[in-house]
Amino acid sequence: MYEIPGTARPIVSESDNGVIWRGKPWVVPAIVARTAGVVVLGIIALETLVFLRVAMNSLQGFPLYVWAFGFMGVAWLASILRLAFTRASNSYVLRQSSMEVDRGIVGRQYLVVSPSAFSELEVDQGVIGRVLNYGSVAVRSQGGQQLTLRLIRDPKEVSTKIREVMTTPMVRVEKDGQAWQSRL
Secondary structure, three states: OEEOOOOOOEEOOOOOOOEEEEEOOOOHHHHHHHHHHHHHHHHHHHHHHHHOOOOOOEEOOEEHHHHHHHHHHHHHHHHHHHHHHHHHHEEEEEEOOOEEEEEOOOOOEEEEEOHHHEEEEEEEOOHHHHHHOEEEEEEEEOOOOEEEEEEEEOHHHHHHHHHHHHHOOEEEEEEOOEEEEEEO
């Protein structure tokens, strides 16, 4: 057993129904980036209010700088809660025979694409994603369906595993009325 980066669960070998990789969105870098952005905006807002000499002006009994920091705090909290919801509501499983994406908490959407239906694979990393080694992996099927794995830790490694599943031929044989499949 070993652990795949970006997951809290150990990933098993071949005995776990052919699971190659299992993951959830990796929200830590996004939390760090959003927190840094709010701090920078807070400093800029405070400097602007001081420069305009209105920082201590009162609105509904509170100085303007308190309103500015309160608004940024609420925006930061909403952003963090959205990331927590994203992590809680998404899980990804790459098996030898399929790619599965499970989304939702109350309403659920379960998408499965077999390797024979894979068409394209795309890795998307912004500047911050490249620095912190996270990004998105999009898998398109021949039918036009797209599975997007968002906030993936080490997306290049994950895309390599997906590509291996996509490009390895599968043999399906029926023996004594029982279906059997194997990768070559």
